[in-house]
Amino acid sequence: GENVEQHPSTLSVQEGDSAVIKCTYSDSASNYFPWYKQELGKRPQLIIDIRSNVGEKKDQRIAVTLNKTAKHFSLHITETQPEDSAVYFCAASHRTGNQFYFGTGTSLTVIP
Amino acid sequence: NAGVMQNPRHLVRRRGQEARLRCSPMKGHSHVYWYRQLPEEGLKFMVYLQKENIIDESGMPKERFSAEFPKEGPSILRIQQVVRGDSAAYFCASSPSQALSGNTIYFGEGSWLTVV
Numbered sequence: 001g002e003n004v005e006q007h008p009s010t011l012s013v014q015e016g017d018s019a020v021i022k023c024t025y026s027d028s029a030s031n032y033f034p035w036y037k038q039e040l041g042k043r044p045q046l047i048i049d050i051r052s053n054v055g056e057k058k059d060q061r062i063a064v065t066l067n068k069t070a071k072h073f074s075l076h077i078t079e080t081q082p083e084d085s086a087v088y089f090c091a092a093s094h095r096t097g098n099q100f101y102f103g104t105g106t107s108l109t110v111i112p
Numbered sequence: 113n114a115g116v117m118q119n120p121r122h123l124v125r126r127r128g129q130e131a132r133l134r135c136s137p138m139k140g141h142s143h144v145y146w147y148r149q150l151p152e153e154g155l156k157f158m159v160y161l162q163k164e165n166i167i168d169e170s171g172m173p174k175e176r177f178s179a180e181f182p183k184e185g186p187s188i189l190r191i192q193q194v195v196r197g198d199s200a201a202y203f204c205a206s207s208p209s210q211a212l213s214g215n216t217i218y219f220g221e222g223s224w225l226t227v228v
Binding site: 001049089101 | 155170216220222
């Protein structure tokens with residue numbers, strides 16, 4: 001099955017700086033890569049996703065890049081704000097199984 | 113369109129009792145997933161179901177745990193003879209029909225189980 005690895009496990013940045021979280025996957029059949037944000041005691045919420053037919057997608061301060069050859073994808077948050085502090089999870093899924101495999105999470109702290 | 117509904121939100125059980133967690137998927141969704149999250153850990157896949165079928169239960173312990181998604185009614189995750197190690201947040205997620213590839217899954221608010 002798919003194996004998704006996520007780094008770093010914790011990340012602290014100063015407010016206004018950028019944050020980058022990286023994930024790798026093992027199954028070349030994976031073709032859909034969502035990112036979820038989970039605040040303390042809350043449910044994971046989808047913040048952005050990318051499909052394998054594109055290399056980059058951007059939504060305001062959030063962007064995701066995908067390198068299919070290297071089997072890795074990254075989340076980029078620019079101009080970070082304290083409300084960006086949360087745990088972020090990457091995931092990978094592919095058409096045939098409709099399964100979702102999650103990374104172990106990155107705890108992001110934005111220091112005011 | 114209501115989101116994924118889980119209940120109860122919080123459940124306290126004594127060791128040896130049974131816990132039943134319910135999940136109603138989003139309207140129009142026929143795929144349900146259950147994940148377990150221990151404190152300060154990631155989301156561990158447990159089971160994936162479609163209506164009346166278990167598609168993948170590879171993440172679910174063989175003993176004491178079972179799941180169902182009947183033709184009518186919510187999906188239920190059942191934990192028999194609970195132990196302290198079962199204390200965790202249990203998240204349900206749903207997605208639309210597999211006919212469309214790359215479907216997003218949407219999570220419910222979670223059920224927090226505490227075993228005392």
